[in-house]
Amino acid sequence: MAELTYRDAVIRGIAQEMERDLDVVFLGEDVAKAGGVFKATVGLFEQFGPLRVRDTPISELAILGAAMGAAMTGLKPIAEIMFSDFFAVCFDYIANEFPKSRYMSNGQVKCPLVVRTGNGAGSRFGAQHSQSVENWCMMIPGLKVVAPSSPRDVIGLMAASVRDPDPVIFLEHKSLYPTKGEVPDGEIVDTLGTAKILRSGTDATICALALMVPRALAAAEKLKAEHGIDCEVVDVRSLVPLDTQTILGSVAKTHRLFTVEENPRLCGWGAEIVSIAADEAFYDLDGPPVRITTPHIPLPAADILEDAVLPTAERIVERVSRSLQG
Secondary structure (H helix, E strand, O other): OEEEEHHHHHHHHHHHHHHHOOOEEEEEOOOOOOOOOOOOOOOHHHHHOOOOEEEOOOOHHHHHHHHHHHHHOOOEEEEEEEEHHHHHOOHHHHHHHHHHHHHHOOOOOOOOOEEEEEEOOOOOOOOOOOOOOHHHHHOOOOOEEEOOOOHHHHHHHHHHHHHOOOOEEEEEEHHHOOOEEEEOOOOOOOOOOOOEEEEOOOOEEEEEOOOHHHHHHHHHHHHHHHHOOOEEEEEOOEEEOOOHHHHHHHHHHHOOEEEEEEEEOOOOHHHHHHHHHHHHOHHHOOOOOEEEEEOOOOOOOOHHHHHHHOOOHHHHHHHHHHHHHO
């Protein structure tokens, strides 16, 4: 067992899969000798060499076009798009090309690739470099979408993503890169489409993703200590496939549902979970599901303003306690 940062877990997760399978290649802007703009690929170039770790031009279309071609011809590429906001530049590949290749070829063409990217706010990068775009991705048929919140899950979900026969969007939260967590020794392989209950509780279910997971856990401790409210915290981890069994099982136990989302409120992933709960667990609910989100606004760069719009542990405490205690 070792303690790793989220950043170092990315490096270990990619290296684990490149060591295991010679068909795994890695490409992106400044990912080789420079070690990535977030230093999340340091040492991979030295370990695996220039044929398998390649710097690309500053062209998101070129990166994903090369990755798709490589995947269609037998390789298993991991492609980095530096900021998830830049998905807008190469969205044709994300929305129209590799998600539909298996369907449009009647299963003759597989596209086993991973697109990993820095997602989310908290680093004061402003409106064009701080967005949480998971809702952009999960709406597209043919894509799988994951967002780990811990170093251990980074490695396990990276392995599951690389080994999957379909394209996977792998969202790494920029503000989590320096955080640390215990990671077992040896190979770690997880399963896509599985949520985790990180804290058991009886009074309410809180579903969270990525950076919102540690904030939800901190809020749950405060709710218990200050209000006597015992919350169950579910790390959603995988948006597509979505582990509805774990989420609905928790709602059946606690009878209340809250989602904590960094993405803008309109069309966020929490709306889908709330919709599923309304369809399939309506009679288990003792009150309306509640979404705690970022407002539907461009994200400000000023630190005090960015902090004001993102869900915080304090805001979660206030909203849950108000809903349950009136």
